[in-house]
Every structure is written in C-alpha cells, then in structure tokens.
Amino acid sequence: xxxxxxxxxxxxxxxxxxxxxxxxxxxxxxxxxxxxxxxxxxxxxxxxxxxxxxxxxxxxxxxxxxxxxxxxxxxxxxxxxxxxxxxxxxxxxxxxxxxxxxxxxxxxxxxxxxxxxxxxxxxxxxxxxxxxxxxxxxxxxxxxxxxxxxxxxxxxxxxxxxxxxxxxxxxxxxxxxxxxxxxxxxxxxxxxxxxxxxxxxxxxxxxxxxxxxxxxxxxxxxxxxxxxxxxxxxxxxxx
Amino acid sequence: xxxxxxxxxxxxxxxxxxxxxxxxxxxxxxxxxxxxxxxxxxxxxxxxxxxxxxxxxxxxxxxxxxxxxxxxxxxxxxxxxxxxxxxxxxxxxxxxxxxxxxxxxxxxxxxxxxxxxxxxxxxxxxxxxxxxxxxxxxxxxxxxxxxxxxxxxxxxxxxxxxxxxxxxxxxxxxxxxxxxxxxxxxxxxxxxxxxxxxxxxxxxxxxxxxxxxxxxxxxxxxxxxxxxxxxxxxxxxxx
Numbered sequence: 001x002x003x004x005x006x007x008x009x010x011x012x013x014x015x016x017x018x019x020x021x022x023x024x025x026x027x028x029x030x031x032x033x034x035x036x037x038x039x040x041x042x043x044x045x046x047x048x049x050x051x052x053x054x055x056x057x058x059x060x061x062x063x064x065x066x067x068x069x070x071x072x073x074x075x076x077x078x079x080x081x082x083x084x085x086x087x088x089x090x091x092x093x094x095x096x097x098x099x100x101x102x103x104x105x106x107x108x109x110x111x112x113x114x115x116x117x118x119x120x121x122x123x124x125x126x127x128x129x130x131x132x133x134x135x136x137x138x139x140x141x142x143x144x145x146x147x148x149x150x151x152x153x154x155x156x157x158x159x160x161x162x163x164x165x166x167x168x169x170x171x172x173x174x175x176x177x178x179x180x181x182x183x184x185x186x187x188x189x190x191x192x193x194x195x196x197x198x199x200x201x202x203x204x205x206x207x208x209x210x211x212x213x214x215x216x217x218x219x220x221x222x223x224x225x226x227x228x229x230x231x232x233x234x235x236x237x238x239x
Numbered sequence: 240x241x242x243x244x245x246x247x248x249x250x251x252x253x254x255x256x257x258x259x260x261x262x263x264x265x266x267x268x269x270x271x272x273x274x275x276x277x278x279x280x281x282x283x284x285x286x287x288x289x290x291x292x293x294x295x296x297x298x299x300x301x302x303x304x305x306x307x308x309x310x311x312x313x314x315x316x317x318x319x320x321x322x323x324x325x326x327x328x329x330x331x332x333x334x335x336x337x338x339x340x341x342x343x344x345x346x347x348x349x350x351x352x353x354x355x356x357x358x359x360x361x362x363x364x365x366x367x368x369x370x371x372x373x374x375x376x377x378x379x380x381x382x383x384x385x386x387x388x389x390x391x392x393x394x395x396x397x398x399x400x401x402x403x404x405x406x407x408x409x410x411x412x413x414x415x416x417x418x419x420x421x422x423x424x425x426x427x428x429x430x431x432x433x434x435x436x437x438x439x440x441x442x443x444x445x446x447x448x449x450x451x452x453x454x455x456x457x458x459x460x461x462x463x464x465x466x467x468x469x470x471x472x473x474x475x476x477x478x
Contacts, residue, residue, distance in 0.1 A: 052393055053333050056340045056386050066329050070339040072311075077332060090305050093316055094292050100309040101295045107346060115354050115367065117374035128354065128367050135356035147295050154291055 003029040003078075004062035006042040011227035012179075012220075014071045014106070015059040020171040021075060023214040025082035031219070033058075072099045075168045084168045091162065098151065098161055098169040105144045105176060109183070110228045112136045112235060122225075122232070133235040137187050141180070145195045148173060152197035159204040166208070173198065174205035179229030183236070190238045242268040242317075243301035245281040250466035251418075251459075253310045253345070254298040259410040260314060262453040264321035270458070272297075311338045314407045323407045330401065337390065337400055337408040344383045344415060348422070349467045351375045351474060361464075361471070372474040376426045380419070384434045387412060391436035398443040405447070412437065413444035418468030422475070429477045 003022060007015030009031075022029045033042040045067075046055055055069030061077070068074050076096050079085030085095045115132040116125040148161070157164035161173065177198060181188045192199055205211055214220055223229055242261060246254030248270075261268045272281040284306075285294055294308030300316070307313050315335050318324025324334045354371040355364040387400070396403035400412065416437060420427045431438055444450055453459055462468055 053336070054386075054389065054393070055336070056343075056383075066332065068332050068336065070336045073332060073336045073339055076335070093305070093307055093312060096315070097292070097294070097307065097309045097312050100312055104295075111350070116371050117378070119374065119378055128370070131367070132355045135358065139356070139358055144295075147293075150293065154293070 001028070001064060003027055004032050005029055005059060006032050006045060006062070007059040008042075009033040009039055010221065010224070012175075012223065012229070013059075013227050016175055016221075017071050017168075017172045018059055018061065018074050018078070019219075020175060020211065020214075021078050021082060021084055021168050023219075024166070024171060024208060024210050025078075025084060026210055027078075027082060072096065072103050075099055075172075079168045084166065084171075086162060086167065095162055095167050095169055098148075099172060101144075101147070102169060102172045102176060105140075106228060108136060108140055108144075109176075109179070112183075113230050113232060122230070126234075129232075129235060134237075137184065137237060138239060141184075141187065141191060142194075145191060145198055149195045149197050152201065158197070159200050161201065166205070170201050170205055171211075174202045174211075177202040178206075179223065182223045183229040183231050185231075186236045186238045240267070240303060242266055243271050244268055244298060245271050245284060245301070246298040247281075248272040248278055249460065249463070251414075251462065251468070252298075252466050255414055255460075256310050256407075256411050257298055257300065257313050257317070258458070259414060259450065259453075260317050260321060260323055260407050262458075263405070263410060263447060263449050264317075264323060265449055266317075266321060311335065311342050314338055314411075318407045323405065323410075325401060325406065334401055334406050334408055337387075338411060340383075340386070341408060341411045341415060344379075345467060347375060347379055347383075348415075348418070351422075352469050352471060361469070365473075368471075368474060373476075376423065376476060377478060380423075380426065380430060381433075384430060384437055388434045388436050391440065397436070398439050400440065405444070409440050409444055410450075413441045413450075416441040417445075418462065421462045422468040422470050424470075425475045425477045 005015065005018055005022065007013065033039045042058060045051065051067065053067055059071060059074065060067055060069040061074045068077055079095060080092065085092050112133040113122050113129050114125065115128045122129060151161060155161065160166060161169050225231070244254065244257055244261065246252065272278045281297060284290065290306065292306055298310055298313065299306055299308040300313045307316055318334060319331065324331050351372040352361045352368050353364065354367045361368060390400060394400065399405060400408050
C-alpha cells in the first residue's frame with residue numbers, strides 16, 4: 001500500500017513522528033504537501049465537505065479507504081501495520097501509553113515559546129515564554145526524561161523502551177532528544193549525563209541504516225523557528 | 240471483571256472521562272483513591288519498583304493483569320471492553336481520533352488558568368492566565384466547538400458523534416460542555432446557540448438513566464477550583 005501523509009511542508013513538527021516510522025519501515029509513502037499540489041491539496045482534503053471523518057488539524061494519513069488523524073493515533077495504526085509495535089494487546093496499549101506521554105512532552109515543548117496563543121508570534125509573548133521555559137527547563141524536562149529513564153531501567157534489553165526490538169515510541173524519543181538538543185543545547189548538555197538510557201535509545205535509532213539515510217537526505221527538513229523545537233538563545237540555560 | 244480506577248480523590252479532572260464510561264456501562268469498578276487506602280495507595284502503585292509499566296501520572300486503570308495509563312488509552316481499551324466504541328478498525332480509530340482531539344481541548348482548558356506552570360498557584364500566574372484565556376474564549380472555543388459541530392453535521396443520526404449509538408467520545412463531549420458551562424458561564428451562554436448539535440449530544444447523555452443517576456449521586460465530585468474546569472469570574476466574559 002502507498003500511504004499518503006498530509007502535513008505542513010516547511011517544518012518537521014508533529015508530522016516528523018510519522019515520517020520517522022514510515023522511513024524506518026521502508027514504507028511506500030508520499031508526503032503530499034511537499035509535492036506538486038502543495039499545502040493547498042492538504043487543505044482541500046481537510047476541509048472537503050464530502051469527507052465523513054474530517055481531521056481537526058494535520059497530520060493525517062490516508063491509507064486505502066481510511067483517513068486517520070492525530071499523531072499518536074496514526075502511529076498506533078502504523079505500529080501494527082509496519083511491525084513497529086508489540087503484537088499482544090497489553091504491549092500495544094503500553095506502546096500507545098508511552099507515545100501519549102511523549103505527545104504530552106511535545107505539547108509542553110511547543111508551549112515554551114507559545115504560552116499564550118498559537119496565533120501570536122513568539123515575539124508577542126516573549127516575557128511569558130521566558131517564565132514558562134524556566135519552569136520547563138528546571139521541572140518538566142527532568143520529570144519527563146526521568147520517567148523514560150525509569151521505564152528503560154525496567155526493560156532488560158538496553159536501547160529499547162519495550163522488549164528487545166525497535167518500536168515507534170523509540171523513534172519518537174529519538175526525535176525529542178534531537179529536538180531538545182537543537183532548542184536547548186546548554187540545558188541538554190547539563191542534563192544528558194543523568195539519563196544514559198534515554199541517550200542510548202537516541203544513539204541506537206540514529207545508527208539504524210534507514211534512519212541514518214533519511215537524516216542525511218533532503219527529505220529531512222532542517223530544524224527551524226517555525227516548528228515545535230525552536231532555538232531562542234534567551235530561553236536556554238544550563239539550569 | 241472488577242476494574243480498579245486510580246485517580247485523585249478530590250477532583251473530577253481527567254479521571255472523570257473514565258468514570259463516565261464505567262458508569263454508563265454499569266461496570267463493576269472501584270475508585271481506589273476514594274476508598275480506605277486513599278491517594279497513598281495510588282501513589283504506592285504508581286511508584287512501586289516492581290511495576291514493569293509505570294504510569295507517568297494518574298489516571299490509570301487496573302484491569303486484571305493490565306495496568307493502563309493515559310486517559311485516551313484507557314478509553315480506547317474500555318470502549319472495546321464495554322461496548323462503547325465501534326467494532327470495526329476504522330470506526331475504532333475514528334472514535335480514538337475524536338477522543339484525542341477532545342483531550343487537546345481539555346489541555347487547553349487547563350492551561351487557561353495555568354499558562355506558566357502547573358506547580359504554581361493560579362494566583363501566581365493571574366496576568367498570564369487572563370491573556371491566555373482571552374485568546375481561548377475568542378479563538379479556541381469556537382474552533383473546537385465548531386469542529387465537533389461539523390463532525391456531528393456529517394453524521395446522519397442526531398445526538399451522536401459516531402453512527403447511531405452512544406460511544407465514549409459522546410460522554411467526553413458531554414463532560415466538556417458541562418465543565419465549560421461551569422467555568423465560563425457567560426461565554427458559553429453566548430456560544431451555545433451556534434452549536435445546537437454539540438448541545439444535543441450533551442442533553443442526550445445527561446438524560447441517560449445511568450448517567451443521570453451517577454450525576455445525582457455522591458460519586459460525582461462537584462466542580463471546584465482544583466480541577467481542570469475552574470470558575471474564576473475575572474476569566475469569563477461574553478466574548
């Protein structure tokens with residue numbers, strides 16, 4: 001099956017968690033809004049009157065007759081389709097639980113630079129962003145990273161969140177570590193020694209042949225200050 | 240099976256979305272932290288060293304050998320178990336997609352009074368809360384309510400988000416309408432005429448015998464200023 005991914009064309013954003021799963025599996029997919037139809041084609045499908053199940057926002061995935069929205073939901077579906085999730089019910093729910101916690105982390109990362117309104121520029125909420133990000137750096141980053149470190153400590157196989165095989169939450173954890181290093185290099189340098197298991201997941205994912213090839217390709221959009229992970233030096237700090 | 244729900248004992252919070260599903264289904268369940276062991280019993284299970292799959296935060300549900308965390312994930316599981324979700328794959332994914340969008344709405348409702356940090360009191364982030372809530376009232380409430388109105392308009396059967404039977408997203412939409420009316424009575428009075436289908440879902444859920452009995456019982460914790468939906472008059476307004 002050829003999957004159609006619909007997401008903004010200029011950012012990694014939430015779509016990147018889907019792209020990483022498709023790339024790791026070597027799936028046949030097209031990143032529609034980066035093709036000839038552009039984002040207009042995406043908006044047309046999202047707003048079409050004859051779509052029975054419209055998405056609230058990108059990303060969404062077309063898979064045969066299904067149109068699936070919400071990042072974690074798409075990964076739940078693809079995890080089973082692409083062999084990137086445990087097959088038993090308990091394992092599939094556990095993978096999804098981890099993904100939803102990673103999604104909460106992503107929401108909080110986004111809100112560091114947009115604590116007041118997504119519709120406003122960062123420059124219009126700079127004072128609030130500074131205050132929110134201080135709490136994020138000091139309290140929330142250690143809380144989330146510590147949680148995943150604890151989960152990893154309870155899994156006998158090093159380098160994976162679940163069992164001894166790669167699952168989609170590993171890919172998402174990789175993306176978050178990479179993004180945090182881009183956005184908050186000083187803070188991540190200070191925190192990294194405390195979370196060796198999290199970093200090991202990152203390193204193992206980065207070395208997978210298909211992921212390495214993807215990261216080196218033009219398909220990987222560079223980080224920039226329009227996405228979730230933004231580098232504003234005034235928001236970073238060692239503590 | 241007797242389900243064990245673990246959630247804070249003094250608020251509706253995110254646990255309420257689970258309680259409504261259990262109550263509607265007439266399921267056998269115990270609300271552990273409201274029992275003799277209190278929240279200490281919940282914290283013990285969450286932090287136990289021998290739990291292979293620890294939750295990041297309440298709520299979580301014990302169902303036989305499974306311990307499931309993340310509200311939407313619990314509902315995905317219970318939806319299938321309790322007959323509160325479509326049985327086909329596409330329908331189950333669609334129900335979950337709607338639930339995840341409702342969860343995003345809930346996150347934004349929470350952040351109206353806590354735009355800077357969950358660990359701070361509302362009183363310590365009042366100015367930022369006022370600014371965030373103005374955007375929430377004017378832009379985000381119509382955006383989310385309009386989305387669910389649109390979804391409902393595409394479903395032939397009135398009063399339900401999916402097909403012609405109650406599913407768990409109907410229960411969650413009911414809870415959100417009820418909570419928004421508590422938190423923002425002026426704004427909801429102004430918006431209500433524009434979203435008749437959303438209100439119809441609310442009204443139908445409220446009249447279901449088991450839900451009506453639950454709402455009138457001491458099991459339903461009253462809204463208060465510790466939960467997600469808080470009534471601070473200075474944050475409300477007709478527009």
